[in-house]
Amino acid sequence: MEFTERHVEGLKELLYKMADDLLIIGHRNSEWTGLGPMLEEDIAFSSMAQDKIGQSLALFELLHELGESDPDTVAFTRNAPQFHCSQLVELPIGEYDFSMVRHFFFDHAEAIRFEMLSETVFEPLAMVAKKFKGEIKYHTMHADIFMQKLAAGGEESFGRMQQAINDTFGLALGLFEPGDYEAELIEAGIFGGEAELQQRWLDKVVPLLTSYGYMVPSVDAVEPAFGGRRGVHTPHLQPLLDEMTEVFSIDPGADW
């Protein structure tokens, strides 16, 4: 079908927020390298972070084909107000309870987003989404196993994980902040929209967490952490970007 300018703007907005989420959470989770509570978990987070950054690259390549700058320029030369990641992904890794709960919430949302986008009328994105679906399977499996294990790990373990769920739920809802082009994306068949994604996510994570023994906050009782999609970020994002771009910034024109 013929895309109007608004359709293309909406598509770019969608790709930017996805790519930024993946780049930033990939960077954050790579911070567990060397610090994981046990070797297998150190490797797990490092490996998943690599997947995430690779996926962000594939999306930045799509944006480049749509007329945006090349991936290195887009990833390494923007400042915080120009990023469209959710506030959820930019927070520091904290303790393992927070990182694990973030991983669980984020990866289930991504898996559903990729599932939805496998049907998009924009073919290049459909093909990429289908590829990502196979890759994220191991991420959601890992998150499910650990959410379950840690619920059954005794009082301290359960208590910390429950607290992390309570503290992170509102941040996770920030993933579904509606964009400026929801109606256009839905009508054109580009994407089913954040509202549908949020509902499908709730339908997935609430029963899972409940089956593990956790309580899940009510959506109505929690303030979603909106702002990230519009460039309104926490104080944590700029220091992350400064560190992430430190080597690149020494000589932005260098040939690597």
Next chain:
Amino acid sequence: MPESIKALLETVMDPEIPTISIVDLGIVTGIESPEPGHAKIELTPTFSGCPALRIMEQMVHDKLAESGYTHIEVKTTFNKQWNTNMISEKGLAALKQHGLAPPPKHDGYIELDVLSDTPCPYCNSRNTEMHTPFGPTLCRSMHYCKNCLNAFEAFKPVS
């Protein structure tokens, strides 16, 4: 001719797992030779985050150049998405030769129990356990053989 290009590409080996060619890995998704001396190759990534993508494009380019091709185009796309079922029988044997348990064929649905009794690439026993579905590279999971007491890695099934 595409057949002779394919034969050349069968000598381009995966830089991480040098027993397996990129053809047997299943990542060569298009070979065209519109005119003599011209080659257009399409590759697909095993994993979006595979760090060897650019290296493999360069290796393909170099192999064709040294074989006399003058107009070479190599690009990586997601037009055909890779999954482990695309590894050839010869490729699966090559993985085992390298000490990696080859992935079982899958039907598109991967669950963890598919990894739980992976045959040991050293002694073939199924008396093994998976320690983690992740490993030193994106394609590997880590296991232990209770029969011959070796730790080993598997090339994990990906849909």
